[in-house]
Amino acid sequence: MSTHQERLQQPSGEPxxxxxxxxxxxxxxxxxxxxLTLIALWAVMNRxxxxxxxxxxxxxxxxxxxxxxxxxxxxxxxxxGPNWHAWMLALGLVFVIAIVAGSIWIMAFGALSx
Amino acid sequence: MSVLEQRxxxxxxxxxxxxxxAHEDDALRIFGFWVFLVTDMLLFxxxxxxxxxxxxxxxxxxxxTQLFDVRGFTAETLILLTSSFTSGIGTYEMxxxxxxxxxxxxxxxxxxxACFIGLEVSEFVADVASGATMSRSAxxxxxxxxxxxxxxxxxxxxxxxxxxxxxLGVKGITHVTARKVFIVGLYxxxxxxxxxxxxxxxxxxxxxx
Numbered sequence: 001m002s003t004h005q006e007r008l009q010q011p012s013g014e015p016x017x018x019x020x021x022x023x024x025x026x027x028x029x030x031x032x033x034x035x036l037t038l039i040a041l042w043a044v045m046n047r048x049x050x051x052x053x054x055x056x057x058x059x060x061x062x063x064x065x066x067x068x069x070x071x072x073x074x075x076x077x078x079x080x081g082p083n084w085h086a087w088m089l090a091l092g093l094v095f096v097i098a099i100v101a102g103s104i105w106i107m108a109f110g111a112l113s114x
Numbered sequence: 115m116s117v118l119e120q121r122x123x124x125x126x127x128x129x130x131x132x133x134x135x136a137h138e139d140d141a142l143r144i145f146g147f148w149v150f151l152v153t154d155m156l157l158f159x160x161x162x163x164x165x166x167x168x169x170x171x172x173x174x175x176x177x178x179t180q181l182f183d184v185r186g187f188t189a190e191t192l193i194l195l196t197s198s199f200t201s202g203i204g205t206y207e208m209x210x211x212x213x214x215x216x217x218x219x220x221x222x223x224x225x226x227x228a229c230f231i232g233l234e235v236s237e238f239v240a241d242v243a244s245g246a247t248m249s250r251s252a253x254x255x256x257x258x259x260x261x262x263x264x265x266x267x268x269x270x271x272x273x274x275x276x277x278x279x280x281x282l283g284v285k286g287i288t289h290v291t292a293r294k295v296f297i298v299g300l301y302x303x304x305x306x307x308x309x310x311x312x313x314x315x316x317x318x319x320x321x322x323x
Contacts, residue, residue: 023206030199037191037313044318045184051322062314066307073202073303075296080131080141085148092152096159103163 029072036061036068132209133292140293147297151304154267158308161263162315165256169316170323173251178320181246181257183237187317190233191309194268197226198306205299213287216295220279223302227272234265257316264312267305274298 040058043049049057070076070089079085135141169178204219238258241247248258275298282291 023203026199026202026206029202030195033195033198034192037195037310040314040318041188044321054322055319058314058318062310065310069198069303069307073198074300075205078131078135079145080135080138085145088149088152092155095156099156099159100163100166104166107167
């Protein structure tokens, strides 16, 4: 209990926690996010692929960036007890895909009439 | 020891979690904020779906390629990615107990966020001045709604961060302010992810159309 006591009585002092990720993770995350962004920009500006494959490529690069933010900055693996918020995120992702892909799919019928 | 346990029944016994999780109440609020982020993600996904359906409907007005300035949106993207990183460094310094460094990194994050909003507002003003108003076409309605909604989120984040910096200056790093810094960080990183998709779906795919 002594660690709790120290923690609460000296709140501005050095917190005595043990799972310190250090500075490496955010730095790696930052470098990766900049590189992925510049790759996407370069690929589009130079039209390195056909339009369809290019869109697929930049969407995949964007999806990787979600995981960079989640794991390198948002500490998504941290939780008190079971990792319920990860399940919430997964469920949210299912809804997002249903909304976006479903809307595009259904509005593709008779797209010239609206 | 028993006295401490009686006084502070909500204190966690897990030693491996940082200060912001020390109280049951704070851990619950962090979970609650994740739930908010998921609902905000659903809100954004609806506006993204609307944009993707409408962006070809330019009604003889400006097309995405004519409207977007590559240097402008690239600068906005790099600034926001950097601010996400500096906010992450802020959380790192907070967990080491360095209040001065935490406030300093939050200030850097705030300035980068303000530059981002400044660039976005000047982009919008230039668009409107050239006749590309929100009512010009379905594409422009969807564009201003999506990008403007993200801009409103970032502006709200700036106000929030400013209040938090003042509170940190007055109260220092406590379990309450630590939880608030962690939560505002989650919000900021989330907005960065949303922007990466605006950059991809609106600006880059706009260049291809």
